[in-house]
Amino acid sequence: MLVMADEWRNFLARIGRDENALDSELFDNPSDILELRFWASYRGQTLARTGKSYLLKLFSGCSTGVYALKDLHSTLSETLFAFNESIVTNYSCNSEATDYKNIVRGMMYYRKALMLQSYLERITSGDVEATVCGNDATDTQGFELSPEARAQADLKFTYVITCQIYGKQKEEQKPEAADIALLMQRNEALRVAFIDEIEALKDGIGHKEFYSKLVKADINGKDKEIYSIKLPGNPKLGEGKPENQNHAIIFTRGSAVQTIDMNQDNYFEEALKMRNLLEEFYLDHGLRPPTILGVREHVFTGSVSSLALFMSNQETSFVTLGQRVLAKPLKVRMHYGHPDVFDRVFHITRGGISKASRVINISEDIYAGFNSTLRQGNVTHHEYIQVGKGRDVGLNQIAVFEGKVAGGNGEQVLSRDIYRLGQLFDFFRMLSFYFTTVGYYFCTMLTVLTVYIFLYGKTYLALSGVGETIQERANILENTALSAALNTQFLFQIGIFTAVPMVLGFILEQGFLRAVVSFITMQLQLCSVFFTFSLGTKTHYFGRTILHGGARYQATGRGFVVRHIKFSENYRLYSRSHFVKGLEVVLLLVVYLAYGYNEGGAISYILLSVSSWFMALSWLFAPYLFNPSGFEWQKTVEDFTDWTNWLLYRGGIGVKGEESWEAWWDEELVFILLLIRCICQMTSLLQLYHSGFAFARQ
Structure with missing residues (x-):
């Protein structure tokens, strides 16, 4: 409120x-x-908001779309299902309640735009029957009642929600299923695709049969089955989100498909431009026709908090300035998530729009761009049309999201797609591709490793006692290169430079003066602390995936408001990634301060270590600086009580890491134990190889 x-x-x-x-x-x-x-x-990142604009879009003959849904029940229960089920059931069973005015708000803007465009075209072509109820030909208020306009929109446009668990929710009579049914009643063109599990007997033995089904709401508000396709087995073999898309892609029609996430929105004026965008498939964009039409996004969550503003500005710079350059002249733009428009025929005959192999395809979006490029496709970017996009608004949500993306990039390094693209690109395009995908995260990791190497080198010189001697010899021999290396000074924290594209975007869109004001305002809101903290998040998850593997999808929740995060929750999330590393850097800086030698005294030490101190303190205290009510005394007392309970609670079978420190510690050791197991296996294989080689020589 x-x-x-x-x-x-x-x-x-x-x-x-x-x-x-x-x-x-x-x-x-x-x-x-x-x-x-x-x-x-309509004001949260929910299915209802997406459905108000376009739940999932499919333009039959114009464009088609599939909406991939993950954890529908957990997201919608915070918003759409805030009240009891009986209210929804009573309303959905009342045919008079779903009158035309209610339907209008629930419809997708694309369908409404098509109706208006069809109505205006019939009027301009001299079709007197296009007017409704004797209205003036220039009056467009009645276009929604025109049967011809509605029929034309239905031919061009339909939309599908793909919700794997809808059948199970309906069987268990959950409120989520009732609300999805309500959305189908309020959107007559809406379809829902889901996996239906049926218990069956074969030779007296019970087993499960799986069906991929598509349903819509009939005139009585009941589910009407359109298609039911028996599957050979459980379709969920890999990652849930791309598997969800793959099972529903068969229900799409038309020549183009657009995928939409549940946290997106649309605007009527943008929906009017869809016909123009689809014409891009027939225009000249180089040697090959486009196979993916990139669309910019408008992040609408920037006003929720300062963190949401940072993410909004960062994402805006990427989906405008960044992707514009990637598409032209670099020609290395891929598919970075929805709402890009696909050439449906091109992709459905070349493996589809999603790869679903477990773990390796955790970032399933970008593999669509990889596939398209490898198969001689062309990815373009267009900024005259945009859709709304909701981003994470809390620090924990942002950290989980960035960790998922960084882990996904770690898996991309190990994938065959990256290898093949690197082999096929020319040298300059290969470098552009590298630094705009996995290379960014690799360089980020090198940035942090450079700080460690620098500080460990300084600490070694301090504890060994040779630092002063080397400096004196350099002065005597007038070795300026050695003196410069020994007195290296970092004036800026390199992590802050991740905000440079955002500042350039400000200058281009707002002008230099307003960009400077916006940048200063963000600095006062501690944006440098946030971006430095984000540097540690990306480094940890990318490096852990490279070293140990095992990246996994993590749902961020995308809740309404920012809530107070308990100390134990912050500790569990940031212990390995930030707190331990931050304390290590602080320890190195303190040791160097106590035993190191600086020719310039205190000023030299400050210039040498200020950026490292800033990074370490940002990693240690950012979760508490950006935690709502983080310094309220009552919250502190409650956090301490929760912290002690978590520490003292014994672990065991069935105990989760959120409940016990012991269980959490066992979960954290999984990656290390996996690495140790791999090293032991490699050692055993080498021993067997050498034993066999020695036996063969004998």
């Missing part, structure tokens, strides 16, 4: 309620409660 106070007042005025009334008086009937739920859902 506080974030969107003006919209809340407008909502209360629309339903005829006094904003000073009690909560029990504001919503005392089911229809108002349902409107409240939709109002809240």
